[in-house]
Amino acid sequence: MKFLRTIILLNSIILLVSTGQQAFASAGFSMRQVLQQQDTTKRDTTRHNKIKPGETKVKGGDVKEGGVNAKGGPGKGTVVKQGDSKIEYSAVDSTKYSKDKSIIYLYGKARVIYQSFELDADYITYNSKTNTVFASGKKNAKGKYVGRPIFKMEKQGSSVADSLSYNTKSGKGTVYNTFTEQEGGFFSGGQSKRQPDNEIHVKGMTYSTCNLPHPHFGIFITKGIVTDKQIITGPVYLKIEDIPLPLGLPFAFFPKPNKRNSGVIIPNVGDDYTRGFFFRDGGYYLNLNDYWDAKILGTIYTRGSYGASITSNYVKRYKYNGSIKVDYNSNRYGLEGTPQYNPVKDYSIQWQHSQNANAHPGTNFNASVNIRTSGYNTNTAGGNSYDFRQITQNALSSSISYGRTFADGKVTFAAAARHSQNTQSKSVDVTLPDISLGVQSFSPFDSKTRVGDQKWYQKITVGYSMVASNSISTVDSLLFTKKAIDRLRNGFQHTVPVSINFTALKYFNFSAGGTYIERWQFQSTRQTAIRGILQNGVVQPYKTVIDTVQGFNRSGEYSINMGVSTKIYNTLQFKKMGNLKALRLVMTPNANFSYRPDFSDPSKGNYKELLYQDGTPVYDPVYNRNKRYSIHDGTLYGGPGEGRNASISFGLDNTLEAKVFSRKDTTGTGMKKVPIIQGLGFNGSYNFLAPSFKLSEISFNGRSQFTDKFGITYDGSFNPYAVRDSIFNGQIVGKNLVDRYTIPRLTRFSVSFGYSLNAEAFKARNDNLDKTKKQATQNGMTPEQAAQLAQVSSDPNAFVDFKIPWNFTFSYRFDYMRQANGLMPTATNTLNFNGDFNVTPKWKVQFTSGYDFKSAGLSPTSFSIYRDLHCWDMSIHWIPIGPYRSYNLTIKVKASILQDLKLSKQQAYYTRF
Structure with a gap:
């Protein structure tokens, strides 16, 4: 076990070296913010503020060919060098020039620019004889070291140091106690020397992903060489809170790319009650390019279980982004060779894709795919996320959709692939494709050039919609088999609604209309009755056998409806009820009448008589005729319903609020409204033409939010019919509803x-x-x-x-x-x-x-x-x-x-x- 822990710790060093840069983004603040956090005085802290013999405070004039071109008090100018290369400088406080030493002194927010070299510091000098720039900070009145040099080289980020020197001719430089960022990693401390070939020799530095100038942890580099692409070091060791640990390497290699890097992912280590000791989610990260990456992970348990996954993210800025994940797990429960042994294999496929709305105006493409085996949630809930909500999540759904609008948004087209799954029942529904076409409602009798108010007939609107699907319903184990393909259902459905809305008698909102539905389908069903079937110990009169017949068939139906709704306000005032001043009840009753004719006559082709195998019809005591069945039962869109329907649906919605006295009221009324019931609704229907049980169940639902912290929702239903005993051979075998009203x-x-x-x-x-x-x-x-x-x-x-x-x-x-x-x-x-x-x-x-x-x-x-x-x-x-x-x-x-x-x-x- 000790050996295992040592291996893990050593791997962490390799991890920090090889993958620390690609795993994290850079720090969330600039180098100037870093300066505000530093409070350590290092070297070169003396402020140079006196003019020595031979020096002149520059206030104006021109000095050329190595001199100073200073204009104005604080001073800024140019030192001309070879050819077009020159040094530009500026200082807020003052600028001095020593003729004897050929040195320019810059004080207070000094700045020097030479080719690709940029330098900012509180104090900078330039020696034109030796071509050397020197920079440092200063101590302020509180003794804090401020104004540290901030420098930047070509194609490199900014770096901070206590002091530095740089030779503009040779390109050599020395930096003391630096702090610099390299693609998410940070180098701090020590001494570094820049060579003419752009190599940097470092000594006594610390590398860390901690963004503090004095990091909490890091890899201490005794010495090393930094190039444009890599860092090669001598002996390195791990330090945490400045404590050296006996974990190190004789040498190390730091990749130094300009983008995220590929590298090893160290696994989690732990113990699982059923599967044993584990190494979980270890693997490799691949940075394929600027738009695409991949993460390959593996898991292994000491009792034989294992798993693997691959996750890939992709992005095209201003266009689209998404991710794909495929997960496979093989879990073994119990000991092999015992009755308790239970091997289980599960997989999961997830895909998320989102298109930028501005990428293709009027067109969109999105995907959300989540396919899992029935046992995946249960067998992996405790494995990675410890989310026990996952165990009880039975329903999964997926969709891939494409949409487009035409004719200035008046016509919409959409195509989708859908998937729904219940992991408990193992049922799977797949629809591919699912197409819809819709036309925005329009007024055929109205005119754009109309003058005056609309006539009643000009308020009539007409719409159109079409849906087409190819669907299959099966269990997950048969999803990709021929049996599943044989159960495909497909067809088209066209819908044309016609409606009109108007207000009458000032307070009543009326609506009326009709709908025509046309269905084209490629399957139908045929039913046959078999006599004398024993079921649950009881001989049933017959059993129905259903066969699916392939071939085109059509059906059509229509219905009409009209409705009315209004609002009723009732306010009850109180004078002697303490802080309660009033109750306000708002009731919204509504009623809707609909009529649909009978389409079940066999002559119309939608229904057939149910026959026994010998051709004898089955009698239907409810309608007092031969029993009929719809040839569209079990098809994708079904067919017209049996019998006439003339029903009225009714509902009543209620809200209740109180008006109470409040000392904290800011409106000036001294009152506050307190919602008591945000919604309480009752709904039901009554079919005048039904042969029995004309009244439906009465459903209700409501919600109340008593405080910001506490709310309650509720719903349910009442049955208005009586129940009586069901007697068979003189014994009560159950209970049946009877068509007689009683207390719900x-x-x-x-x-x-x-x-x-x-x-x-x-x-x-x-x-x-x-x-x-x-x-x-x-x-x-x-x-x-x-x-x-x-x-x-x-x-x-x-x-x-x-x-x-x-x-x-x-x-x-x-x-x-x-x-x-x-x-x-x-x-x-x-x-x-x-x-x-x-x-x-x-x-x-x-x-x-x-x-x-x-x-x-x-x-x-x-x-x-x-x-x-x-x-x-x-x-x-x-x-x-x-x-x-x-x-x-x-x-x-x-x-x-x-x-x-x-x-x-x-x-x-x-x-x-």
């Missing part, structure tokens, strides 16, 4: 609510992100930093915010379900809670759990401990109970953008230690 019975009810004990935490988190975004926009960000910030903004809950001292939230949901006949009631209770708190400003504890009322025990529970080390993160994840029992310890380097956010990510980065 509750058949479904759900209620859910959540509460946050620190709602300000979410506001503080959003304010923190908004402030960081604003500062980052002003200062400028690299693309890598922008990507990291976008990740934080898209999912703040995936990060730990040390600025929020504590937070606790919980949610509860209750579901009740009873069959329409009153049998088999079921009820479920779900309680979940999570929170976190700061032990100190740098230590945070986070927990997630819940209570399972059915099993009377805790649901999956996890604990996490985080330590903010500025440029490092330490986290411990522990799952104490359940099938995912495990622990995980991670120490990793943070990205620079997260240092300013004071956030720690809960999942692993590219670089881990």
Whole structure:
């Protein structure tokens, strides 16, 4: 085990050397901000402020051929050199020239430019005899060393130093105690000498991804050579908080590219309760080019489980961006050769693509693909993310869509491929393609040159839409088999709506219209009845066998409708009810009548009579005729319904609010409105032509937000029909509904609510992100930093915010379900809670759990401990109970953008230690 830990630590050094630069973006501030953080006085701190014998304070005049061209008090000018090359200088305080020494002295915000060499410092001298530039800072009144030299060479970033000298003729230079950035990594301290061939010899420097001038950790370089493409060093060793560790190498190699670099990704190490000791998510990062990268990861467990994944990100600025991830896992539970042994293989395919809206105006292409095997969520929930919400996520969906508008937006076309999947039932629905064409509603009887108000007929609008699909429904294990292909369903559906809207009697909104639907499909069904089938111990009269017939068929139907709605206001005033001054109830009743003729006559071709195998028709006691079936049952768009329908649907929506006295009111009325019920609705329908059970169930739904921290939602339904015993052979075998009204019975009810004990935490988190975004926009960000910030903004809950001292939230949901006949009631209770708190400003504890009322025990529970080390993160994840029992310890380097956010990510980065 000690040997293993040593290998891991040594690998971390290689990681920092080879991949630290590609893993993180540069620091989120400029070199001038670095200067404000430095408070250490080094060498060359004496301010040169006296004119020595032989020196002259320059105030004007011209000195040519090596002299000074100074114009004005503070002084700025040009020293002419060979050919067109020249040295340009300026100083805010003063400029002096020594004729004896041929030296120019620059004081206060001095600046020198020579070819590609730029230098800013508090104090600069130039010796025209030796062609040497010297620069340093100064001590201010508080004894702080300020005005350090900031210099920049060709194609290089800015660097900061305590002092430096540079020969403009030979190109040689010496820099003391430098601080410079190299593609996300930082070199600080020591001494460096620049050679004429642009090689730099360094001594006593520290390399780190920590962006402080005095880094918390780093690789100490005893000596080395820096070229344009690489850094080769002598002995190096690791230092943490200035403490040398006995971990080093006799030599090291630092790649120094101008772009992100490829490199090794060190795995997480830990122990899983069911799969054993593991190395998780180790692999290799490939920087393929400026637009495309790839990350290849692997996982291995000591009990035989393993996994592999490949993730690729791509981006074309101002055009599109996206990512693709393919994940494969082979998990082995139990010991091989025992009855408990259970090998499971799972895969996941994810693709996200987004097109910039301005790239192709009027056209868009987007993709969101999420395909997984039924066991993927369960078998990987505790493996990487420790997100137990993943375990209960049964529904998955995907879509790839293309859209375009024509005729100034009046005509829209869309094509898509869709996928939906239920991992619990293992059902899969795939639609490819799914095409739609729509025409914006228009008024055929109106005119652009109309004068005066619209006539009633000019308010009539007509629309058109068409959809076409090719769809399949199967189980995931048969998705790519011939059986699945044989179950394809396809067709077209055209819809033409006609409508008119108007206001009557001032307070009533009326609407009327009709709809025609035409369907073209390439499958139909045929049904046959088989007599005397034994089912569940009872002999049934018959069983229906359904066959699918390939071939074109069409169907059409139409319906008409009319509706009315209004609002009723009722205000109740109070004079002796304390602070309660009034209640206001707003009711919105609505009613809609619709009529559809009967399309089930066999002569119309949509329905056929159900026959036994011998050709005898099956009798239908409900309609008192031979039983019919639709040949469109089971097809993609179905067909016209059976029987006439003349129904009225009705609804009533309600809102209730109170007006109370408030001393904190700022409107001047002294009153405050308090919502009590934001919505409470009831809905139902009544079919006048139905042979029985004309009234539907009455459904309701509502919501109330009592405070900013607490709200509740609820919904359910009532059945208005009576129930009686079902008797068979003199025994009660069940219950049946009867067509007789009674007191409505509750058949479904759900209620859910959540509460946050620190709602300000979410506001503080959003304010923190908004402030960081604003500062980052002003200062400028690299693309890598922008990507990291976008990740934080898209999912703040995936990060730990040390600025929020504590937070606790919980949610509860209750579901009740009873069959329409009153049998088999079921009820479920779900309680979940999570929170976190700061032990100190740098230590945070986070927990997630819940209570399972059915099993009377805790649901999956996890604990996490985080330590903010500025440029490092330490986290411990522990799952104490359940099938995912495990622990995980991670120490990793943070990205620079997260240092300013004071956030720690809960999942692993590219670089881990």
